Amino acid sequence: MDKQGIIEASRKRREGERIFYTSCPANGCWDSACVLKCHVKDEKLIAVEPDDSVNPNDSREDCGWENTWKGNVQMRPCAMGHSWKKELHADTRLLHPMKRVGEKGPGRGYFVQISWEEALDTIAEKMIEIKEKYGPYGIFHSQYPSFEKNGFPLAPWWEAGFGAWGEHSTSGHAAGEMLHLGVDLTKVTRGLQNSMPGFEAPDLFNSKLFVMWGMDPVVAWFGPTSYYMHLAHEYGCKTIVIDPRYTQSAELLADQWIPIRPGTDLAMMLAVAQVLFEEDLVDHEFIDEWVDAEGYEEWRAYVMGEGEDGIKKTPEWAAPITAVPADTIREFARLYGTEKPVHLQYFYSCAKRHMGDYSASASMLLQAMTGNIACHGGCESGACLPTPGRVPAPRADFGRNPGDYQVPVLFNNNCLTEILARQDDYWSGKISEEEFRHLIGSPTNDSPLPNIQMIIFENNYGNNHSNVNKRFAGMANTEFNWGFQWHMNQPTAELCDIILPAPVWQFEGMDEYMYGHQRFVSGPNGMRNYFTFCGRGLDFPGEVRSKEWVWTEIAKRLGDEVVEGYNPRMKDVPVEQWVDAQEAIYKEAFEKWADNATIMAYLGYDHRPTWEEFNAKPVIRTEIDEPYYPFKSALDKGESPFNTPTKKIEFASNFVKTHDMTESRWRGRIDPMPVWSPSYVEGDISTASNDGFYNPKVKKYPLSLVTPVSVYRQHSSNDNNPFMREDVYRHAVWISGVDAKARGIKDGDICRVYSDRGETVLTAYVTNRCMPGTAAVHHGGWYQTNGETSEMNVFGQDMRGTPNILLDDGHLPHILGALIIAGLVEVEKIADGDAEGFGGEAERGGARGAMVAVACRDRLARSQGARDAAAQAMEGAVAAAEAAEEAAAIGADPVTAVENA
Numbered sequence: 091m092d093k094q095g096i097i098e099a100s101r102k103r104r105e106g107e108r109i110f111y112t113s114c115p116a117n118g119c120w121d122s123a124c125v126l127k128c129h130v131k132d133e134k135l136i137a138v139e140p141d142d143s144v145n146p147n148d149s150r151e152d153c154g155w156e157n158t159w160k161g162n163v164q165m166r167p168c169a170m171g172h173s174w175k176k177e178l179h180a181d182t183r184l185l186h187p188m189k190r191v192g193e194k195g196p197g198r199g200y201f202v203q204i205s206w207e208e209a210l211d212t213i214a215e216k217m218i219e220i221k222e223k224y225g226p227y228g229i230f231h232s233q234y235p236s237f238e239k240n241g242f243p244l245a246p247w248w249e250a251g252f253g254a255w256g257e258h259s260t261s262g263h264a265a266g267e268m269l270h271l272g273v274d275l276t277k278v279t280r281g282l283q284n285s286m287p288g289f290e291a292p293d294l295f296n297s298k299l300f301v302m303w304g305m306d307p308v309v310a311w312f313g314p315t316s317y318y319m320h321l322a323h324e325y326g327c328k329t330i331v332i333d334p335r336y337t338q339s340a341e342l343l344a345d346q347w348i349p350i351r352p353g354t355d356l357a358m359m360l361a362v363a364q365v366l367f368e369e370d371l372v373d374h375e376f377i378d379e380w381v382d383a384e385g386y387e388e389w390r391a392y393v394m395g396e397g398e399d400g401i402k403k404t405p406e407w408a409a410p411i412t413a414v415p416a417d418t419i420r421e422f423a424r425l426y427g428t429e430k431p432v433h434l435q436y437f438y439s440c441a442k443r444h445m446g447d448y449s450a451s452a453s454m455l456l457q458a459m460t461g462n463i464a465c466h467g468g469c470e471s472g473a474c475l476p477t478p479g480r481v482p483a484p485r486a487d488f489g490r491n492p493g494d495y496q497v498p499v500l501f502n503n504n505c506l507t508e509i510l511a512r513q514d515d516y517w518s519g520k521i522s523e524e525e526f527r528h529l530i531g532s533p534t535n536d537s538p539l540p541n542i543q544m545i546i547f548e549n550n551y552g553n554n555h556s557n558v559n560k561r562f563a564g565m566a567n568t569e570f571n572w573g574f575q576w577h578m579n580q581p582t583a584e585l586c587d588i589i590l591p592a593p594v595w596q597f598e599g600m601d602e603y604m605y606g607h608q609r610f611v612s613g614p615n616g617m618r619n620y621f622t623f624c625g626r627g628l629d630f631p632g633e634v635r636s637k638e639w640v641w642t643e644i645a646k647r648l649g650d651e652v653v654e655g656y657n658p659r660m661k662d663v664p665v666e667q668w669v670d671a672q673e674a675i676y677k678e679a680f681e682k683w684a685d686n687a688t689i690m691a692y693l694g695y696d697h698r699p700t701w702e703e704f705n706a707k708p709v710i711r712t713e714i715d716e717p718y719y720p721f722k723s724a725l726d727k728g729e730s731p732f733n734t735p736t737k738k739i740e741f742a743s744n745f746v747k748t749h750d751m752t753e754s755r756w757r758g759r760i761d762p763m764p765v766w767s768p769s770y771v772e773g774d775i776s777t778a779s780n781d782g783f784y785n786p787k788v789k790k791y792p793l794s795l796v797t798p799v800s801v802y803r804q805h806s807s808n809d810n811n812p813f814m815r816e817d818v819y820r821h822a823v824w825i826s827g828v829d830a831k832a833r834g835i836k837d838g839d840i841c842r843v844y845s846d847r848g849e850t851v852l853t854a855y856v857t858n859r860c861m862p863g864t865a866a867v868h869h870g871g872w873y874q875t876n877g878e879t880s881e882m883n884v885f886g887q888d889m890r891g892t893p894n895i896l897l898d899d900g901h902l903p904h905i906l907g908a909l910i911i912a913g914l915v916e917v918e919k920i921a922d923g924d925a926e927g928f929g930g931e932a933e934r935g936g937a938r939g940a941m942v943a944v945a946c947r948d949r950l951a952r953s954q955g956a957r958d959a960a961a962q963a964m965e966g967a968v969a970a971a972e973a974a975e976e977a978a979a980i981g982a983d984p985v986t987a988v989e990n991a
Contacts, residue, residue, distance in 0.1 A: 107131045110625040111708050112596040113611040114171040115603060122313040122614045124167040125622050125709055126174075128597070133629055135175040135597065140166040143709035158321065159292050161619045161714035163314060169801060173813035177594065178628070182577040182810060184591040185632025195566040196584045196885040197877035206633065209588050210640070214647035216570045216587075217250075220544045226250040227500060227540045232551035232573070233604050236503045237276045241604065242546065243641045246493025247655030248648050252540065254503035255533055255755060256907040258555075260472075261504060262441025265756060265905055266451030266764075267472045269743040272733030278476055285724030285731035288475030289468075291318040291616045293717035296467030297433040300329040301426065302344070303355065303453065304440035306337040309801045314617040319343060328429070330422065332358075334796060335824070335866060336859035348422065349861050352794045352912060353782040354412040355440050356449035357766060359456060361408035361416075362423040363393045366459055371427025373461030380732070381458055385742030389455065389763050399767060413861070427460060431467030439798065443781050443912040447905050448764035455764070458739045463720060464731070470720040476615050477718050481693070481710060483610040483621040484683035486675045489659040500540050502531030502755070502907035507557055507899045510564025513541055531906045533755040545585070547573025548604070549592065550806045550872075552582035556910060557899035558873050558892060559848045559884045574637060577810050581873040591634040597627040599636045600672035609676060623680075623708035626673060639668050677701050751904075758904035768904060780898055781912040791845055791914035793829065793865040797893040803870025809890070810872065821891050822855035824866035825917055830856040835919045843867065845915045848895035850888040854917070865915055867893040 091099070108130045113123050125141035127149075140149040141164035144157065153162055187209035192199025220228045226249055233241025235254040242251030256264065260275060267273040267287070277283040291314040294300075300319065307316035323329050323343050331337065331344040332355075340347040350358060366372055367390055377386065388397075395402030405419035412419075426432060436453035440446055453471040454463065462468035469475070501509060509530050516526040516539070527535060545568055552565055565571065565585045574592035575583045583589050593599045602608050609624040630636075642661055645653035653661045663671045683689065684698050693712060724731035735744040742762040751760045761768055780787075782794065802808060802819040809815070823843050825835065835841060837856040842849060843865070852867065860866055873895060875886030888895050897913045 104129070104131070107136070110627050110705075111622065112624040112627055113622050114167050114174075114596060115607070115611065123165065123611050123622065124171055124313065125165040126167050126171055126596075128627060130628060135178055135628065138167065138172045138174060140164060141709070143707060143711070146707075159295065159714075161290065161292055161314075161617055161717075162711060163317065163617075165314065165613070165617075165620075165622075165709075170804060170808050170811075170814065173808065173811055174594070174597065176811045176813045177576065177808070178597060178631075180577060180810065182579050183631065184575050184578050184583075184589065185634060186591060187633065188578075188589045190587045190589075193566070194571065194585050194587065195562060196581065196873070196875045197879075198566075198584075198885075201578075201583075201589070204588075206635065209590060210643050210647065213572050213588060214644050216544065216572075217644070217648070220569060221248075221250050224541045224543050227252050227498075227538055228542060229544045229546070230506070230540070230542045231546045231548075233546075233548045237279055238499045240497040241548070244645055244648065244652055244656055245497050246491075246495050247645075247652040249495040251497060252500045252538070253497050254501050255499050256502040256504055256531070258504065258909055259438050261907055261909045262438065262443075262446045263436075263450040263472050265447050265760065265908070266454060267470075269745055269760070270451055270454060270734070270740050271470070271472075272737075272740075273470075273472065273731075274733070275476075283733060284727075284729055285721045286476045286478060286718075287470040287472050287720045287731075288477040288615050289719050290477055290618075290714055290717040291315050292714055293466055293719050294318045294322045294327070294433060295325070296717075296719075297322060297327050297431055298467065299425065299429040299432045300327055300343070301332065301432060301434040302329065302339055303332045303434065303436045305331075305435045305437035306333070306339045306798065307435075308339045308342055309337065310437070310799045313614045328425075330425075334794075334861045334864050335798065337798075338801070348414055348418060351411070351413045351861060352796055352864055353443050353445070354408075355436070356445050356452055356764060357403075357408040357411040358414055358419055359449055359452040359764075360393055360403035360766060361405045361419050362426065363389075363452070363456060363459065364403045365405065365420055365423035366427050366456075367394055369424065369427070371424065372459045373430075376461035376464075377459070380464070380730075380738055382734070382736045382738040382740045382742075382744075385740045385744070385763065389741040392763065392765060403766070426456075430460065430462065431465055432457075432460065432462045433467060433469045434462065434471050435469060436471045439796070439911060442909045444910075445766075445768065447908050448761075448768070452764040455739075455741055458741075463739070464722075464725060466717070466719050468719060475720075477618055478723060479612055479618040480714065481612070481619060481621050481712050482683075482689055483612055483710075484676075484679040485610065486608055486679040488657060488675060490657065491655050493655050498538050499533050500530075500537055501533075504555070504899075504901070504907055504909045505530045506542075507555065507561040507564055509540055509542060510567065511560055517541055528752075528757045528906070531755055531757060535753070543569040545571045545573070547571065547575070547582050547586060549574065549576060550580050550582045552585050553580075553873050553892060554805050554894065555899070556894050556897035557847055558888070558895040559882075560899060561894075562873070563884055574640075579810065579872075579874070590640060591632065593630055593634050593636060596624050598630050598634065600626060600669050600676065601636050601638050610679075619714050620709060620711040622710075623676075623704065625705055625708060626669070635665065636668050636672070638672070639665055680704060755907070756904075757906045760904050780900065781910060781914060785914060787846065787914050791916050792863070793825070793915050793917060794863060795845070795893065795896060795913045795915045796860075796864060796866045797869050797897070797911050798866060800868040800870055803868065806870050806872055806892075809870055820855065821852065821868065821871055823852045823891075823917055824855050824857055824860050824864075826860055826862045826864065827856055827858050828862040829865075829917075830854065833918060835917065840920045841917050842920055843891075843896065843915055843917050844882070845896040845898075845913050847898050847913070848888070849882055850891050850893075850895050851920070852891040854919075865917055867891060867896070869893060869911075 110128050112126050114126055127139040129137040142149045144153045144162050144164045186203045188201040189204045190199050229250050231242035235241055236257035238253050238255050240251050240253040245251035273287050328345050329343045330346045331340040332348045334352045391397050393403050405416035409416040441450035457463035457471050463470055515521045571586045572588040573586050575589045576592050595603050610621055612621045642657045645656045660671055721731035730737040732739055734740045746760055746762040802814040835854050839854045841854050843852055871891040873892045874890040876889055877886040879886055896915055
């Protein structure tokens with residue numbers, strides 16, 4: 091076939107095709123807002139193209155250097171964004187409401203299909219019952235209850251539900267930001283503080299040196315920031331990666347990789363500070379203006395060995411701790427102190443382990459010492475790094491009133507597992523109120539206390555946090571759970587009494603996303619100079635319904651006042667007209683926005699765009715004239731952006747000095763400044779290091795586990811996606827060649843990975859890309875079991891490799907709420923004879939995961955069979971006995987059933 095023939099054949103295949111644009115926040119990187127150009131034919135998503143809104147109808151980047159500086163780049167989706175059709179049209183997609191028969195928990199009970207009417211009636215009845223029995227704090231909604239927010243949509247009018255303080259990703263940085271810089275992300279996100287600590291991506295071109303400390307932006311930071319780091323590196327910005335693993339960012343971006351022992355970052359930072367002090371490589375002008383002199387002197391004295399411990403924190407002191415040679419530390423410190431501006435990012439993962447909050451604080455103090463914390467090309471080295479928005483987007487008005495209910499903040503959002511494990515002890519009087527408050531991070535001593543008996547799940551929430559055995563046991567022990575799920579075999583489905591089929595937000599229907607993010611989606615932090623509209627894509631498959639329709643129907647069952655408050659404009663819309671009615675409200679919002687002449691002039695429109703024109707190319711941009719750098723908005727006004735007692739950066743926190751921190755929301759003995767021997771362990775670092783080399787447990791569990799993210803997973807999205815598994819992505823335990831040889835392990839061997847909290851089965855990836863003494867299991871594996879319970883495995887052996895089963899959910903004594911994503915483990919080879927039972931799937935890293943998935947995928951058909959059998963049982967006692975036997979068989983372990991077949 092000649093060239094023209096190929097073109098004609100392609101054109102014929104695309105006849106009858108429809109194109110729409112949407113965004114991609116639902117992978118878990120919910121603030122990236124990449125733009126997807128989607129092709130639909132016969133109500134199937136057949137292709138996803140990259141953004142083409144800068145170069146019309148052309149997905150190539152090549153927008154020119156000037157455009158790149160101004161932020162005019164196309165927002166391309168990552169590998170996961172391109173793979174959505176396999177999620178949408180998966181064989182395991184949940185298409186009907188389902189009710190559980192039997193106990194909650196993996197391998198316990200099974201599901202039968204029910205009607206929407208039965209599902210909604212049952213849910214509403216149970217909500218009323220639980221509120222009457224346990225009060226308004228008995229119902230927990232899993233929709234990201236962080237930054238003191240509450241995800242329960244009906245809370246303002248039904249007066250139930252509660253919020254949580256803290257946050258998952260930024261939890262290791264939060265205390266340092268607040269206590270040393272006065273940055274409270276809760277207030278920043280609500281516009282209650284006068285400056286933002288983030289930076290816009292083009293500002294990276296102003297940097298002379300990147301230090302990626304525990305940061306792997308090529309994998310872990312989707313969107314424009316990693317792209318701009320690539321470009322800046324190509325144009326000469328030096329890059330150093332400090333990480334226990336040789337990451338993709340080290341491969342693609344680094345001029346130097348410095349391997350370091352996990353959890354020893356603070357020691358290296360103290361040694362860097364010592365060199366900066368000793369060789370006077372500090373920015374005196376910045377320090378004089380913006381740093382509290384008393385605290386600065388306290389930390390200098392400590393680092394230089396003039397404090398109580400008398401130890402000078404030299405590179406020679408740090409070298410045996412960190413496994414980084416002293417000369418390397420010293421030369422790094424000199425380069426860091428003389429090259430300016432420096433963009434030093436100390437990333438989330440390092441901060442979420444023993445003393446990680448102290449090293450996060452130290453990274454901010456290093457940036458302050460060198461004047462790199464608030465300037466073009468610098469960074470704050472903190473957490474979310476929010477930046478101001480540049481484009482006013484429309485906002486649809488659904489007529490909701492704010493309600494009168496003041497949602498209380500009851501706990502730290504990383505303590506849910508502890509609440510579920512200990513709330514019975516508190517309410518039965520086995521532990522005191524004071525002890526319970528300290529365990530859960532009660533923000534004050536007069537805050538209400540929860541008694542959670544209903545969990546409303548949004549997708550795979552149960553799977554995605556530490557100590558899976560303990561977490562699942564607590565979640566299965568509530569009176570009634572329900573939620574929205576995409577797949578029948580999602581681990582969190584096993585914790586529900588009723589599961590509802592969830593729409594995939596950005597493709598199906600016209601719902602809002604979490605936290606009230608509407609379908610006008612603003613760009614992410616770092617590139618908030620555009621917004622896009624997530625257009626009407628696909629009809630709901632099967633009996634999938636809009637989530638907002640579901641909540642409206644539940645609201646009706648809870649009372650007129652509730653539905654009038656929640657959705658007054660759509661409360662009487664029939665389900666078959668629901669999406670049309672939602673779209674009409676979005677159209678109304680757009681037309682009101684387009685009528686604003688000031689906005690149109692600002693955006694450079696020479697005519698008022700129509701709704702149809704907008705939908706054809708729904709990406710609205712403006713240019714970045716001067717990129718934002720940390721705290722710029724306050725500094726430009728001549729205001730201090732540092733909301734500490736002194737209004738300056740405090741190397742030794744005055745708030746800590748003047749408050750009993752054990753009675754603060756952190757509930758611990760925090761030191762005023764980051765020190766290597768914290769006061770809460772009284773000089774003995776081993777007593778609190780649950781994830782480091784100094785813990786006595788290292789004799790039994792000698793490998794320090796790290797749990798990085800993967801480019802093929804975001805949280806646990808896509809672990810069920812054929813495009814993102816097996817031949818594409820090898821889910822395995824990384825282990826160094828030295829450690830593998832000592833254990834008789836070869837690449838590809840099936841191994842047992844275990845800690846004192848749980849165990850899983852994975853193949854080994856033997857590599858020298860990680861430090862000896864370190865193991866790595868990527869985040870994102872689904873908890874799927876074989877049903878063979880034991881003392882260690884409450885619900886059965888995990889066969890898919892979630893690292894969360896290996897991690898403790900405890901928090902350090904000094905700072906409750908800092909999520910711990912590291913631990914101590916051992917890896918051992920499973921004997922060849924035993925390994926045969928794990929099947930060929932294990933050879934590709936699945937460890938029978940696919941076998942479990944197939945069995946779970948078939949559950950709907952088998953569960954329907956159980957329901958029919960139960961109905962026939964009404965004809966007689968003999969038939970009833972036979973049906974009960976059949977139902978019991980259906981509820982058996984799915985892996986065993988598949989193996990027997």
